[in-house]
Amino acid sequence: MTGDGTRAVRAGLPAAEPYQPPLPGPVLAAHFHLPGDPADAPYGYGREGNPTWTALERAVAELESPGHEAHAVVFPSGMAAASAVLTGLLRPGDTTVLPSDGYQLLPRVRERLETTGVRVRTAPTGGDAQLDALSPRDALAAPGAGDVRLLWLETPSNPGLDVCDIRRLAEAAHARGALVAVDNSLATPLGQRPLDLGADLSVASGTKAFSGHGDVLLGYVACRDAQLAGEIRRWRTQTGAILGPMEAWLAHRGLATLHLRVDRQQTNALAVAAALAEAPEVTGLRYPGLPGDPAHAVAARQMRRFGGVVSFVLPDRDHAERFLAALRLVDDATSFGGVRSTAERRGRWGGDAVPEGFVRLSAGVEDPEDLAADVRQALGVARAEVSRGAPGAT
Numbered sequence: 001m002t003g004d005g006t007r008a009v010r011a012g013l014p015a016a017e018p019y020q021p022p023l024p025g026p027v028l029a030a031h032f033h034l035p036g037d038p039a040d041a042p043y044g045y046g047r048e049g050n051p052t053w054t055a056l057e058r059a060v061a062e063l064e065s066p067g068h069e070a071h072a073v074v075f076p077s078g079m080a081a082a083s084a085v086l087t088g089l090l091r092p093g094d095t096t097v098l099p100s101d102g103y104q105l106l107p108r109v110r111e112r113l114e115t116t117g118v119r120v121r122t123a124p125t126g127g128d129a130q131l132d133a134l135s136p137r138d139a140l141a142a143p144g145a146g147d148v149r150l151l152w153l154e155t156p157s158n159p160g161l162d163v164c165d166i167r168r169l170a171e172a173a174h175a176r177g178a179l180v181a182v183d184n185s186l187a188t189p190l191g192q193r194p195l196d197l198g199a200d201l202s203v204a205s206g207t208k209a210f211s212g213h214g215d216v217l218l219g220y221v222a223c224r225d226a227q228l229a230g231e232i233r234r235w236r237t238q239t240g241a242i243l244g245p246m247e248a249w250l251a252h253r254g255l256a257t258l259h260l261r262v263d264r265q266q267t268n269a270l271a272v273a274a275a276l277a278e279a280p281e282v283t284g285l286r287y288p289g290l291p292g293d294p295a296h297a298v299a300a301r302q303m304r305r306f307g308g309v310v311s312f313v314l315p316d317r318d319h320a321e322r323f324l325a326a327l328r329l330v331d332d333a334t335s336f337g338g339v340r341s342t343a344e345r346r347g348r349w350g351g352d353a354v355p356e357g358f359v360r361l362s363a364g365v366e367d368p369e370d371l372a373a374d375v376r377q378a379l380g381v382a383r384a385e386v387s388r389g390a391p392g393a394t
Contacts, residue, residue: 004190004304005259007066012059012252026052026249048237052245056252057220063189063255064202064222070195071229072222073236074248078185078205079105080241081219085181085203086152088235089228092117094149097133100124101162102154102183104351121148125155126162126295131172148176153199154183155192156299158336159346159360161286161311163295166302170198179228185210186336190262191305195224209308209337211251212261218243218251261339261365265308268341268363271372273310279379284313284358308364309336314357319386320345323359326381329366329374336362341371 013022030046043049053074060072075081086109090096096113098106100122110120123129134148151173155164170180181201182194188209194202204210206218221232236242266289273287288299289306299306314320324332324343333342334349341364347356363371 008258009256011062011255012055026245028245047240047242050245052248056248059252059255060220060222065195068224070222070224071226072220073232074243075219075241076243077217078207078219081203081221084232084235085201090118090149095119096150097121097148098152099154101157101160103158125157125164130164130169134172134176148178151178151180156186156288158186159311159352163288163299165298166194166197166199186307186309188262190259191307192303197302206251211254212337212339213254214338216247216250262305264365265363266305268368268371269308269310271368272363272375275372275375276312281315282312286311308362310361312359313355317356319382320357320359322382322385323378326378327374338364340364
């Protein structure tokens, strides 16, 4: 049994050949002109398949489901992967349950689904709300309204970092004949394996920690059911939602350091959380790896690493912006999971139900002592500026 590091370094690589690089360069041809019968060719038109995609898909499958036969389909973004599941598998009359506290583009997906006749329910992550949404009390009010086709989970949720029990929810959903998809973007396959916990599909934005360098847009869907994977792949071919071979190659190249990155990011997130916990003006501190976090017990059962994202609330917008402006090692930027630490006031986008002073911080791979010191000094600067009524940050 190999460890995560060994697996990440070798995932998806072809058999070694003398004098050849371990990971072949990207195949950039849009289509192939091959002799013989096209029906026998391993690759044809570029929208249907590419050798560079295939290598990355093998790697994703090995990481998401080690020891089991699995299938992965890569996409040009996380939203493309999510759309392949939500709009590719759901039909008019189906019902789906989405997280009410998940990624902010999900409400827009809901609007599109409802225009096609798909019923949508929402429930917050954590507790029993998602379980209750599978069999609502008013299910008999409309014929078929109680028949859920797909339960979509996002755990840990973004940006609130709540956690739900995947195994428990998957068992309940399967008992009702529903599929279960888990957004695994924040955890990565080295932090959480939804397929091992009973989910049917693991979906991720590889733009985040999976690729980790802020230079690739990427998404994927992984599953163990070949027929399900075939439906997702057909959706990709028919819609043209295809990943560029260079992006596929860059993401695959970066996997060799995935275990190193997520280990350091977890260490740094804990250091940041400890520094934040010391500040009296900080409230609502969330990180699943903290023993005192409300979701820690569930996270500890199903997560192998707790990720690199911390969320917390400062007293108001002005205080949060002063804090962000005072940071020296942490960039004021959106997204998460990169090698450089970032933080932002989520309320600036208007799509999340969070307080004005809510901050999401993504720990990078800097030295933990330096990162914690930077957070402490920024808290001190913001505190001093607020107390003396200095002009607000811009």
